[in-house]
Amino acid sequence: MKDNLPDKDGFFGEYGGKFVPETLMYALNELEQTYKTLKDNNDFNAEFHKDLAEFVGRPSPLYFAKRLTEHYSTASIWLKREDLNHTGAHKINNTVGQILLAKYMGKKRIIAETGAGQHGVATATVAARLGLDCHIYMGSEDVRRQSLNVYRMKLLGAEVHEVNSGSATLKDALNEALRDWVTNIEDTYYIIGSVTGPHPYPMIVRDFNAVVGYELIEQSQESFGRMPDSIIACVGGGSNAMGIFYPFIKMKDVELIGVEAAGKGIETGEHAAPLNDGTPGVLHGAKSYLMQDEDGQVRGTASISAGLDYPGVGPEHSWLKDMKRAKYVAVSDDEVMKAFHMVNQMEGILPALETAHAFAYLDELMPNMNQGQHVVINVSGRGDKDLNSVVEIEDIQL
Amino acid sequence: MKRIEKRLAELSKNNSKAFVGYIVAGDPDLETSLDLMHLSVDSGIDILEIGVPFTDPIAEGPTIQQAHDRSLENDTNLQKIIELVGRFRKKDNETPIILMGYINNFLTYKDLINSSHKVGVDGVLVVDIPGELSLKAYGIDNEDLDIISLISPTTSKDRIQEIISNSSGFIYYVTLRGVTGSSHLDEKEIEKNIDYIKSITTTPVMAGFGIKSKDDVQLLSSFSDGVVIGSSIVELIHKNSENKDFREVSDYISSMKDAIR
Numbered sequence: 290m291k292d293n294l295p296d297k298d299g300f301f302g303e304y305g306g307k308f309v310p311e312t313l314m315y316a317l318n319e320l321e322q323t324y325k326t327l328k329d330n331n332d333f334n335a336e337f338h339k340d341l342a343e344f345v346g347r348p349s350p351l352y353f354a355k356r357l358t359e360h361y362s363t364a365s366i367w368l369k370r371e372d373l374n375h376t377g378a379h380k381i382n383n384t385v386g387q388i389l390l391a392k393y394m395g396k397k398r399i400i401a402e403t404g405a406g407q408h409g410v411a412t413a414t415v416a417a418r419l420g421l422d423c424h425i426y427m428g429s430e431d432v433r434r435q436s437l438n439v440y441r442m443k444l445l446g447a448e449v450h451e452v453n454s455g456s457a458t459l460k461d462a463l464n465e466a467l468r469d470w471v472t473n474i475e476d477t478y479y480i481i482g483s484v485t486g487p488h489p490y491p492m493i494v495r496d497f498n499a500v501v502g503y504e505l506i507e508q509s510q511e512s513f514g515r516m517p518d519s520i521i522a523c524v525g526g527g528s529n530a531m532g533i534f535y536p537f538i539k540m541k542d543v544e545l546i547g548v549e550a551a552g553k554g555i556e557t558g559e560h561a562a563p564l565n566d567g568t569p570g571v572l573h574g575a576k577s578y579l580m581q582d583e584d585g586q587v588r589g590t591a592s593i594s595a596g597l598d599y600p601g602v603g604p605e606h607s608w609l610k611d612m613k614r615a616k617y618v619a620v621s622d623d624e625v626m627k628a629f630h631m632v633n634q635m636e637g638i639l640p641a642l643e644t645a646h647a648f649a650y651l652d653e654l655m656p657n658m659n660q661g662q663h664v665v666i667n668v669s670g671r672g673d674k675d676l677n678s679v680v681e682i683e684d685i686q687l
Numbered sequence: 688m689k690r691i692e693k694r695l696a697e698l699s700k701n702n703s704k705a706f707v708g709y710i711v712a713g714d715p716d717l718e719t720s721l722d723l724m725h726l727s728v729d730s731g732i733d734i735l736e737i738g739v740p741f742t743d744p745i746a747e748g749p750t751i752q753q754a755h756d757r758s759l760e761n762d763t764n765l766q767k768i769i770e771l772v773g774r775f776r777k778k779d780n781e782t783p784i785i786l787m788g789y790i791n792n793f794l795t796y797k798d799l800i801n802s803s804h805k806v807g808v809d810g811v812l813v814v815d816i817p818g819e820l821s822l823k824a825y826g827i828d829n830e831d832l833d834i835i836s837l838i839s840p841t842t843s844k845d846r847i848q849e850i851i852s853n854s855s856g857f858i859y860y861v862t863l864r865g866v867t868g869s870s871h872l873d874e875k876e877i878e879k880n881i882d883y884i885k886s887i888t889t890t891p892v893m894a895g896f897g898i899k900s901k902d903d904v905q906l907l908s909s910f911s912d913g914v915v916i917g918s919s920i921v922e923l924i925h926k927n928s929e930n931k932d933f934r935e936v937s938d939y940i941s942s943m944k945d946a947i948r
């Protein structure tokens with residue numbers, strides 16, 4: 290199993306590539322060159338790891354979920370606690386890395402798209418640290434359901450641009466960010482928030498998040514003396530999943546499970562699960578599984594979780610799916626809400642709605658596991674940002 | 688001789704430059720698009736660029752984005768657009784037609800694209816595939832179609848060379864850093880870059896993106912082989928879509944045609 294992808298043109302098998310308007314090619318090539326030289330540069334890596342340790346608070350713990358384990362009474366369940374990172378999600382790993390690239394490239398203006406607002410907050414955070422001008426694009430539907438994060442971004446000094454075009458969610462925010470980049474190509478660095486977009490982004494975002502997987506290798510050894518049997522992560526664009534999967538691709542005995550948003554149910558068509566119910570297509574600069582209709586138009590999505598509400602997915606996941614190296618499943622909004630409460634009540638952890646998707650798959654997985662086996666869930670983020678949504682979904686009077 | 692080559696040769700024989708006009712098929716509806724195609728030609732457009740609507744057109748500014756959205760409301764797709772070209776050809780077998788759009792729609796309909804020259808399509812311009820990649824590798828393989836590529840102010844010299852070797856018909860020089868419909872043309876830079884491209888190829892070079900006024904047209908056509916206008920035409924079509932009286936569109940096209948040097 291190859292783990293040295295993408296190839297020189299940015300492809301993972303047939304997926305990935307650089308399908309962008311001509312003006313962007315220069316910026317992508319510039320970024321690719323910069324990354325190539327900095328990737329193995331000791332100073333760059335020292336700075337990145339210092340920030341991860343001192344600003345993000347890494348390593349994140351691997352925590353034994355005692356009551357969940359007892360509840361299912363098969364394999365042991367372990368939680369990789371990305372929710373404990375500064376700003377509350379795995380998204381900060383990538384932004385800490387990319388802002389360093391921006392700094393080395395001398396870019397003065399930072400742009401990003403965001404869905405749940407976690408990536409927007411993480412970007413605004415690192416931009417504030419360097420005193421860089423920061424613009425965040427966010428669909429108006431997401432601005433509404435993630436209003437706390439919008440306020441956080443503003444506190445951090447970022448300008449939040451509401452996007453009303455199309456479905457007014459994550460994909461449209463990405464469109465707008467790309468349009469901004471085409472227009473301000475010379476002084477602007479675009480920090481993409483997931484393993485999506487044109488090459489070299491899927492590779493860069495994966496590499497910066499892979500710290501999660503590398504830590505897990507060591508922690509598994511320390512905690513239970515071997516590698517996990519299964520690793521579960523939710524998949525929107527796929528960065529938290531790619532980060533924890535990547536170092537394990539070569540370890541064939543480790544089962545990799547990505548959980549997509551089935552929304553109202555795959556059969557209803559109202560979901561956000563391209564790997565479960567999509568076909569290969571090109572969106573936002575890369576070829577990958579895509580929710581599209583018979584004309585090649587991108588279909589609308591539905592999920593209670595803004596961070597997973599995206600019709601595409603990172604190209605490396607499409608490749609892992611076709612290679613059958615990872616398995617991709619989907620859970621519905623209702624199953625997610627049930628898991629959300631379960632994790633709160635049994636483990637004292639408030640997971641993000643995105644993350645609750647990974648937990649929701651336990652009901653299906655655990656009956657087939659055995660005692661003595663070990664399952665790791667990537668707890669991609671915490672759910673403080675989602676309290677407004679949950680209150681609304683469950684029609685609760687505060 | 689292919690229609691694009693023939694039309695450009697005629698223009699150059701008469702010492703004039705080309706006027707390439709863009710409209711979005713299906714905005715306001717396909718019947719009206721057919722009328723607008725003929726009206727555009729009658730008013731002075733030499734080459735028609737027919738926009739194929741996509742849900743996520745990342746190179747377009749708001750004017751053309753909204754036209755794509757309106758067209759998609761009418762369930763426009765590439766099959767219907769190719770049929771539209773066939774109907775246009777019943778009255779006009781001379782004016783070159785280029786389909787301009789995004790790779791995902793073209794890949795979905797690649798078989799139709801591969802036979803589209805038979806109904807009268809002359810070229811394709813895929814906005815989101817880098818010009819050095821050959822469309823053939825993606826299954827779009829039709830020797831009878833010209834492949835129009837974009838070169839922008841940020842394209843490096845070695846890539847310009849590769850792009851040129853992969854394109855035919857004409858080169859589309861993107862006159863600004865930005866999406867369609869933006870402003871801020873940097874005439875010095877445009878002239879320098881077009882001069883460079885023309886120094887290494889005999890393929891004609893059109894200038895487009897952000898061209899709106901008579902002054903823009905006059906200036907840019909003076910050092911290119913022609914100009915492309917999109918957003919302004921699309922905007923005027925939309926403005927008059929309700930009563931379908933498109934005199935303003937034809938007046939605009941005629942006045943731009945007059946400004947071409």
Ligand SMILES: Cc1ncc(COP(=O)(O)O)c(C=O)c1O
Nearest residue numbers: 407525526527528529596669670
């Ligand atoms: C906590 C959390 N998990 C997961 C995601 C989904 O992104 P990805 O699939 O790239 O990890 C998001 C996105 O906003 C998020 O905030």
